[in-house]
Amino acid sequence: MSLPPPLYCYSSLLEGSIRLLRLLPHQDEHAPIQCRLFDCALADSGSTRPYSALSYVWGSENKPQSISIDGCDLPIGENLYMALSHLRDRSIERTIWIDAICINQRDPKEKGQQVQSMAKIYAKASRVIVWLGGATPDSDQALEEIRIATEQRTKRPINESAILGLLEGPWFQRIWVLQEVAAARHVLIKCGPTEIDGYAFCSGLNALNLSYRTHPDLRPLIRSVSYLIRGAVFRPRCATSRSGRFSLDICPLGTLVDMYHTRQATERRDKVYALLGMSSDDPIIAGLSANYEISWGRLFQQLVNFFLSERVSVDTWDDKEIAVIRGKGCILGEVSSVERDDNWEDRQHVGITWKNESGYGGPDSRWTFQASAKSVRAGDAVCLIQGASSATIIRLCNDYWAIMMIAVPPPDDPQAASRDTKSELLRLITTFPHDFLLVWNWDMYLEKSQDEEDYEHFMDAPMSKCSKTQLEDYLDKVTRLWNTGVALQDMERDEAGENLRKAIEIFESTLRSMDNLELACLGHGRWKKGDVKKLEGMVDLLIKDKVGWMPLSLAAKGRHEAIVKLLLGTGKVDLDAKDKYGGMPLLLAAKNRHKAIVKLLLGTSKVDLDTKDNYRRMPL
Numbered sequence: 001m002s003l004p005p006p007l008y009c010y011s012s013l014l015e016g017s018i019r020l021l022r023l024l025p026h027q028d029e030h031a032p033i034q035c036r037l038f039d040c041a042l043a044d045s046g047s048t049r050p051y052s053a054l055s056y057v058w059g060s061e062n063k064p065q066s067i068s069i070d071g072c073d074l075p076i077g078e079n080l081y082m083a084l085s086h087l088r089d090r091s092i093e094r095t096i097w098i099d100a101i102c103i104n105q106r107d108p109k110e111k112g113q114q115v116q117s118m119a120k121i122y123a124k125a126s127r128v129i130v131w132l133g134g135a136t137p138d139s140d141q142a143l144e145e146i147r148i149a150t151e152q153r154t155k156r157p158i159n160e161s162a163i164l165g166l167l168e169g170p171w172f173q174r175i176w177v178l179q180e181v182a183a184a185r186h187v188l189i190k191c192g193p194t195e196i197d198g199y200a201f202c203s204g205l206n207a208l209n210l211s212y213r214t215h216p217d218l219r220p221l222i223r224s225v226s227y228l229i230r231g232a233v234f235r236p237r238c239a240t241s242r243s244g245r246f247s248l249d250i251c252p253l254g255t256l257v258d259m260y261h262t263r264q265a266t267e268r269r270d271k272v273y274a275l276l277g278m279s280s281d282d283p284i285i286a287g288l289s290a291n292y293e294i295s296w297g298r299l300f301q302q303l304v305n306f307f308l309s310e311r312v313s314v315d316t317w318d319d320k321e322i323a324v325i326r327g328k329g330c331i332l333g334e335v336s337s338v339e340r341d342d343n344w345e346d347r348q349h350v351g352i353t354w355k356n357e358s359g360y361g362g363p364d365s366r367w368t369f370q371a372s373a374k375s376v377r378a379g380d381a382v383c384l385i386q387g388a389s390s391a392t393i394i395r396l397c398n399d400y401w402a403i404m405m406i407a408v409p410p411p412d413d414p415q416a417a418s419r420d421t422k423s424e425l426l427r428l429i430t431t432f433p434h435d436f437l438l439v440w441n442w443d444m445y446l447e448k449s450q451d452e453e454d455y456e457h458f459m460d461a462p463m464s465k466c467s468k469t470q471l472e473d474y475l476d477k478v479t480r481l482w483n484t485g486v487a488l489q490d491m492e493r494d495e496a497g498e499n500l501r502k503a504i505e506i507f508e509s510t511l512r513s514m515d516n517l518e519l520a521c522l523g524h525g526r527w528k529k530g531d532v533k534k535l536e537g538m539v540d541l542l543i544k545d546k547v548g549w550m551p552l553s554l555a556a557k558g559r560h561e562a563i564v565k566l567l568l569g570t571g572k573v574d575l576d577a578k579d580k581y582g583g584m585p586l587l588l589a590a591k592n593r594h595k596a597i598v599k600l601l602l603g604t605s606k607v608d609l610d611t612k613d614n615y616r617r618m619p620l
Helices: 078-087 108-116 118-124 137-151 160-167 176-182 198-208 218-230 253-260 270-276 296-308 419-427 452-459 470-490 495-512 519-524 529-542 550-557 561-570 585-591 595-603
Strands: 017-023 034-041 049-055 065-069 072-076 094-097 125-131 187-191 194-197 313-316 322-340 347-354 364-370 381-385 391-397 400-408 434-441
Touching: 049 118, 049 176, 065 078, 072 078, 078 125, 078 187, 108 118, 118 125, 118 176, 125 176, 137 160, 137 187, 137 194, 137 198, 160 198, 160 218, 176 218, 176 270, 187 198, 194 198, 198 218, 218 253, 253 270, 253 296, 253 364, 253 400, 296 313, 296 322, 296 400, 322 391, 381 434, 391 434, 400 470, 434 470, 470 495, 550 561, 550 585, 561 595, 585 595
Parallel strands: 034 065, 049 094, 049 125, 125 187, 400 434
Antiparallel strands: 017 034, 017 094, 065 072, 187 194, 313 322, 322 347, 322 381, 322 434, 347 364, 381 391, 391 400
16 A cells, blocks of 8 residues: 655745746646645746736635645645646646645745735736636526626626625625735636636626625625726736835725725734735835734824824724724815716716815815725715815714724816815915814724614723713713714704704703712812813803803702812803803802802802893892
């Protein structure tokens, strides 16, 4: 009985080199797969090289199959084995680059170096073969429907469920495949023995105009990868690098993240690192170079700060793809319309009504940019966060704003002002009157229903490491409602009044329950500093508006001596202002026999004793 062949042992790889696989031919499609590996200097030529690069999904970590390389066995996964079986020719050897085989996966140092070169490897390949998996009756029919749609623009009955079934495959879900097709000079899509040109595949899908009604999550996934595949034919045959680094230079990192952050990755950090090779931004300058030694939470913070500046505060978690962001900003305008591009579904035309005083873009304009992972819709706000170089599109969700697009690209429109001019206009904005609480959630699509209360514990992130009082919880809620109400007022939105009313109602309730929270201790040093700061912050918010008298009246009426002291100490409240019933602080205190509060109010020497309420009554 013969011994099994030994396992393949990799030799060391010279710097700047890659391994390529020779897939040897065989007449029998069921014969064992025989291969050879050889080294190749990647930087020998600026042009493409005569090899193909495979884009596929690894699948399970199990490796039930094996191939022979130079007489030795190398275990591989089921999906890759099936791909090699269909790629093997009967009489001509193929030269292919495949990450699972051409990289020594057991050598972390080599793996890191090769991963950093993957954009260049795919860019130098003469073509990229996308392997969708083995054939099924539905997949064959789906590809045929797509091919026919490319040639025939007339409407005809189609098996939409078969096509959607194909598009639901795991290849379309993953993040790394984006860089692989983004680098490609030519894309061939293969499912079992059936294959179709990448540009034809995208053209056919576009012509079919699928509804995605039963698969709404598929639309952003397909339209974004379609944008990259169809661009392959327009890319130069010469791969270039600049500033000592190789980049595909497709678009800014912000645009890429907005388009692709909902895609899947086993390693969360890859949702950023997989996009760096496509970005026109230098990851070194941005401080975002691939580094698996830092946590996901820290990387997410760095990413937000890169887009919105170091002036914002950012809270993240290592086990969640959510960032809670606080910062100053201004409202630039409001989305008035969103239309899908008639020619290519991956583009959208967004109408924006700008605020006149912003001086940005004129009163109305129509911008065209790539469709984002989260759909923009009419009513979304366009804002500028202090320190950011790009506008951000946000959507109101009760008492916070959800980020739809974190970095809106300047208009790619010959009739619009130049990109540099637009960026300069943004830099000229110096007034940032609003306090924004933003939530950037990568975990879910905003099109899906969501419970607004789910985010309540995230809003309190800065306080999560220390105990919070009930008062702080209430005042945080009031502050959030008040800030969103003021921003909505700036947009002249009807919802502004509702949010402001909610804020006042909660603050009223809070003040009325102060006795239960031992408010009287505030003036005697037994209260937490956090409580005092929250109250002072809330007062500062309220006194900016015509309802600034409200807390003083309520405190005077409710025997809250410490709160009256706090409000009077600001020197900013109107002691003679009337509440909605015509009551004044001194009158309310006297009517309810609150002698200590009457004494406090009179001690200011600022109360007009001749002022009358709505019933012509004087305080004393």
